[in-house]
Amino acid sequence: MNKLSILVVALLVVLLPVQSGGQAEKPAGTATVTGSVKFEGKKPRIRAIDMSGADAKCSEAHGGKRLKPDTVIINKNGTLRNAFVWVKSGLEGKSFPMPEGDAMLDQKGCTYTPHVQGMRKGQSLAIKTSDPTAHNVHGYAKVNRSFNRSQPAGAGDVSIRMRRDESSPPMKIKCDIHPWMNAYVAVVDHPYYAVTGEDGSFTLANLPAGTYIVEVWHEKYGVMEETITIGDGEAKSIEFTYAG
């Protein structure tokens, strides 16, 4: 089955550029979708994590202070951080250039940075450890193959190649030795995805003209989607609002 999927991927890689007529070099389009993810309602009660009882090396990395988890972070402007926005449909059959290098996930101070990220199908995820303590990287994949590798202090990167789309919901990556550590990685077949940051906004630039379903995902509040039609050179905006 795995061999089959490799074969299919290989065939796609070979065939698709031919179909799309060598457009791969320049940006695929000129349309832009921007927007923000708002949060309304009651803020959840989220307790700060005290790592000191579990692993002194973890809490030392934070000067012994407690750490708020990245699960729900509401920005000052009332927007939601760490929401993953991507084009769910409308780009089928098109191919896009692959970014160079691997997607990176760092383990530092017994947390994952970044907490949520997107990456391309066929790309590798390099998981790095900067901590003086042992971790294990446990990917709870539902579509890709699950993995569970331990990574002692000072070990080299663990590199995992993602062979399939897995973005709705993204794959959860967890350290079982430090159960509060988790991260989400969305594997997408195209480059039109974004993660909301400190201002809760996102931009999907260089889209070809067309009609798309844009989906937003948040680990606690789930998914929402919106359909949008956009022409060349146009810029449209979408607002998503989660109710707490």
Added chain:
Amino acid sequence: MDAAEVKAHVRVYVLVFSALAVLTIVTVAISYIHLPTPSAIAVAMAVALVKAGLVAAFFMHLASERHIIHWVLILCLAFFAFVMFLPLGTNLGIEPLWPLSR
């Protein structure tokens, strides 16, 4: 055993077969009258034991079998009793010491 003896056996086999058939119907019939669970289990197991006894005693010739076989089975049944002790070990074993609700 000689041929005449075997002929007598054949009659027994037919009788046992009828008994087994009747008992099967009995146990199914009883299940339709919906006894309370404990007595339903008791009745069904009793019937099953009788049937198993018939099969073992006549079809498997245990009734006229040598003692060595009986000893093997007695030993086996002793250990069977131990293995049936197992659920007891789990379910009676755990006695919460304090009420565990909040």
Added chain:
Amino acid sequence: MKDPQYGWWLPPDVSTNGWVVDQLLAIIHWFMLALFVGWGIFIIYCLLRFRAREGHSAVYEPIKAAFSKWLEVGVAVAEGVVLVALAMPAWAAIKNITAEVPENPVIIRAVAEQFKWLFHYSGKDGVFGAIGSEFISTDSPAGVDPDDEAGYDDFWVYGLHIPVDRPVITRLSSKDVIHSFKIPVMRLTQDAIPGLEIAVWYQATDTGKFQVGCAQLCGLGHYEMKADFVIHSPEGYQAWLDEEHAALGFDDE
């Protein structure tokens, strides 16, 4: 890094029940040693006295038949008596340890998961929020119903903090696989089994900082499944509770 309290023999005992275990261990091991040395001397004596050599030959029945019978019976009876004599105090001890229900206990939930212990305290109100595996999530790792008001002041930490001289009941449960709650300085081990909640109690006699471990193989991070075990003075415990409550940061809402 090496703590001089821990060496090649029993670690310190700071529990009220630990002496029962230590005493039994001592009795049994002295008994074992006596038995071993006794038989050992007998074997060595036999090997020397009855070694094959010129002019020595074996005796078909060296122990007289009647005496032999007696010896046989005697050996069996003696072993039986000794073992029963050992079993009885042990049985009494287990009865005594488990039968008393302590008064005025501190109740703490210990939730095991791959690969850490999480300790759930009931907070200021002394009441745990509603608990269920369906409530387990990233922000409620102990499985407390986020909508239950009794659980608003609950908190959970990765270290076990208890007051000295007060009985502590720990309600053990596990989210995933079988773990085992082991505190060497309390002379205590108890399995945490998914689907069951098992309570143990213990009482500390001295303050200090020790460790809780996991004694049952639970996966690749089994060896890392440790937690701090801090025994506070009564005032120190209260101060710690207040600090944890303040850290919740919910009072300002």
Added chain:
Amino acid sequence: MSAIDLPYQIEPHPVTGVTSGKLGIWLFLASEVMLFGSLFSSYVLLRVGSGMEFWPSGVEAGLNVPIGTFNTMVLIGSSVTMVMSWASLKMNKLGAFKGYFATTIFLGALFLVVKAFEYSDKFSHGVFPWVGWPEAGDPSTFYALYFTLTGLHALHVLLGILPNLWLLVFGVAMWETDRERFTGRIEIAGLYWHFVDLVWIFLFPVLYLL
């Protein structure tokens, strides 16, 4: 293959009064009793552990009692034909033996076919080993046990049919050369077959009726 003539293969041992083969098969059956004993014991443990009110009876869970009853009859019938085929050999009636023995194999196969229909009916209704018993609102291992126990029993039936088929087609040649030994083989095959029947006698009420 072994050229050594070991004693008590055909003639019974003077003290135990049985042949080696017969003692061997009974020891094997003793171990089978322990296997099914462990399975039944686990059944009790799981059923009691789940709380009686959450455990469906076979009827409630949608098992077809008439078909189960029919299958019970089939297996009991095959047991009778099996013992009759052995008796025929004892009476030196090879033809009758062949008839009875073939019927035994046929009934065993019929049992498996009916079982297969029951399984596929369950599958088509979305009932698989991994489903609980959703109606009760509480998970139960009823179907898991149903499929495991009946599956293991069906495997035993199959492992009875195959050697029997061999005996009927090829093994019967021995009748001409060594009647005693062949009768002994049929008796041993029969003991195994009756045991399989005996297990079903317990499985049927436990799974279908209780």
Added chain:
Amino acid sequence: MRNTRHWGLTMSDSHDELNFWRKYVFSTDHKTIGIQYGITALVFLFFGFSLMMMMRWQLAYPGQAIPIIGALLGDTFVNRGAMLPEFYNQLGAMHGTIMVFMGIVPLAVGAFGNFVVPLQIGAADMAFPRLNMMSYQAFVIGGVIMLLSFLAPGGAASSGWTSYAPLSDIATSGQTWWLIGMIFLIFSSLLGAINFIVTIIHLRAEGMTFFRLPFFVWSQLVTAFLLLLAFPALQAAAVFQLMDRLAGTSFFLPSGLVVGGEASAAVGGGSPLLWQHLFWFLAHPEVYVLILPGMGIVAEVIAINTRKPLWGYRSMVYSLVFLGFMSFCVWAHHMFLTGMGTTMSTFFQITTMIISIPSVIILSCLVISLWGGSIRFPVPMLFALAFLPMFGIGGLTGLPLGLAVPDVYLHDSYYVIGHFHYVVAPGTIFAMFAGIYHWYPKATGRAMNESLGKLHFWLSFIFMNGIFMPMMFEGMAGVSRRLFNPEVYNTGLGAHGLTVISSWSAWCLALSQLPFIYNFFASMRKKERAEENPWQATTLEWATPTPPPHGNFPSPPVVERGPYEYSVPGAASDFSPQAVKQGV
């Protein structure tokens, strides 16, 4: 009748045409099968031991690259040559499985049982020769599956040799291979057990009454009953776990399981304790399967080398039978800490104390048998004598573990490891060595070198204790077992010196086996033949030519007296063989 064609594997003249495959691979001769079992089991034993040596490196020098081997392993096993915890767990689980199910049981029962039992009872072969061959083949298949499981994604089984559910239910696919391998091994043991029982009941020579059976044969008979009736419980458990892993059932998974923060997909409703009950229902009798044949060998060797009868032969036999019987109702003493109530734990404490009585009687009888003898010290006797105190330590340290209160502290600590290894390693394995040195002349017609044997014995004796005695102290110091890096805990840090002693002893023990391995192979090539009855023994295996012909005895032996008639007053020599040959 002297046959000098080839050591041990000789057939009678009518079988000269047997080709290589028939003769060595698909043989139905119990002697060949016994030797096949022996060699395969020894290979597995050394393999299991080398797994342990890698683990000892990690324990003594945590986080440091394993010398030489570390560089050869893939990056799912090691990180820059240093062991990863998942690999450590695989090694631990496979070490236990290989040693117990693929090493000692096949060696004790498959090899010694097969080779010696028919000879000692005066039989021509096992009752079912072809079944015997099948059981060896099933054993090899099971063993190969186990070894191949290291290549499965995620590696071999890693949930301990006890494979406690739910951990084993959610483990990587190596566990599935483990279960399939186990089913083959169980099948092999069942076939073997049936064969032994029928052989011993039916094929005894004329005059060989039950109380004239050598104690070794008795131990094999009881062992066979244990295998026959206890293994099916594990078979049932293995079927359940296979269903859990492959068909998605939840026999061992309770409701509300949350793995890695995600609710488990299984419906639940099962019981994790069910696995433990079924497993220990097998595994406690299994412990006696490991030790009883060892006791049998030691009894033989002691009787022969003290030149006098065993003291209390009958009470030893009764104790043996009682021991076998009781071993079925003590299993839950492995489960004191699963939250069972005091009533249940008291019951199992009492049965545990009761079961120790017959083992103590057997050991006492063996020790008292030394009294009044004329004790020779050949290599097998040295191993047999060392067995006595070593098994004594193993048995005695079982006491605190069998009592619920000290067990609360010692459970799952290194003390447990030390305890059962003292029973099995310097206990059973020493008995196995005694057996190898003792029966080697029978199997090959050559004697093993005495000096090398003595070197092997003394080094093994010292280093065995060097490995396992520190573990007792580690357990007392509160170090848990199965820790990849015990130094994470301050108890482990405190006891680190003990770990280093253990590890170095283990590596030295490996080196101490070199004289044995050399001796084993070099002695086969010796020109000089051993005597027909080098130990002047009475039992029947020495009453037939070496190597025994096809069919074992040129003419059926008739047994006249008990197995240990040494130094009989008034007899011509100091041993009176059991049999007189018919027609001589």
